[in-house]
Amino acid sequence: MPTALIADDERLMREQIHLALKEAWPELEILGEAKNGDEAVAMAEELKPDIAFLDIRMPGRSGLEAAREVCLHAHVVFVTAYDQYAVEAFERGAVDYLMKPVDPERLARTVERLKARLVEPPPDLNQMLLRLSNTLSGGQRSYLKWIQASVGNALRMIATREILFFTSDEKYTRVQTASFEALIRKPIRELVIELDPDEFWQIHRATLVRVDAITAVIRDERGHLMVGIRGLSERLEVSRSFNHLFKQM
Incomplete structure (x- = not known):
């Protein structure tokens, strides 16, 4: 049975994602819900879910920061209200994303992709996460020359x-x-x-x-x-x- 955790700082959003997942993927077991990035990392290390649904913007560690550790254990799906960031983040198809509020048809496509990906280990997301972090910071980050x-x-x-x-x-x-x-x-x-x-x-x-x-x-x-x-x-x-x-x- 596939397993997942949900991380979002809004309780109502966590509940919406939980209910939508139960409708779209009845076999999926939700192991826990976290209200910030720190809790998500701790849960991922303890529970070892197959999938983590992470809000990009959360207090403490953001979803991006949490994903660097969570992706060691789980396939990551980002949940975001910021569509302009999503295109840059997911252009290579290593992970998927959901827009708030969650659309049932979009979630169904995400579920199908996840089912296909679960037969392989989670991809390393460092490159994609660094690219997205740079996008969110306005491209101001400096790199080694x-x-x-x-x-x-x-x-x-x-x-x-x-x-x-x-x-x-x-x-x-x-x-x-x-x-x-x-x-x-x-x-x-x-x-x-x-x-x-x-x-x-x-x-x-x-x-x-x-x-x-x-x-x-x-x-x-x-x-x-x-x-x-x-x-x-x-x-x-x-x-x-x-x-x-x-x-x-």
């Missing part, structure tokens, strides 16, 4: 526009340009937050790639997506959680 890295025994300042990709092992992150590679200690999880999500996409938990450096996306003999990088023979694997970035494939 330079990386200080070790090249042999020397330190070198590398402009991010020159970097083709980052890939990490447990200790170091490799910084690859067209002409050389360097090492830094900053992990991918920090770089994801500090780099412009329109310039760099995370395609694997250990890999960030410059979008305009991707020359091809192919499937190997195992059926895994691989990306080719400009000027290099090396190919980088796309993990299943990030396949939605190349959904036309």
Whole structure:
């Protein structure tokens, strides 16, 4: 039986979503209702629902902030009253959204999409969430323009526009340009937050790639997506959680 939690700071809205879900998806078990982002994160960690319906704007942690942790356990559906933000947020189809008040026909389409997605693990939403946060803040956020890295025994300042990709092992992150590679200690999880999500996409938990450096996306003999990088023979694997970035494939 699929399970879900609902998070919204308005009690009447939580009740409306609950009743609408019972009508559209009788088999869905609602495990709990949260009135803010902090409660949603705590519930997700404790109850491990399959799906989380999160209001974008809530006190404490917003729905966007909560989603960064909730998406580790659940497929996320955002509930919003702000349609102009929704188009930017969901253009890649990694998650779905509902407009307030919830329309039964729109909810029915969301339910069908969720049923199809439940057979796979939840996608990693960091890239999409960063893009949406930037949209909501009016595009004022600043991102890294330079990386200080070790090249042999020397330190070198590398402009991010020159970097083709980052890939990490447990200790170091490799910084690859067209002409050389360097090492830094900053992990991918920090770089994801500090780099412009329109310039760099995370395609694997250990890999960030410059979008305009991707020359091809192919499937190997195992059926895994691989990306080719400009000027290099090396190919980088796309993990299943990030396949939605190349959904036309």
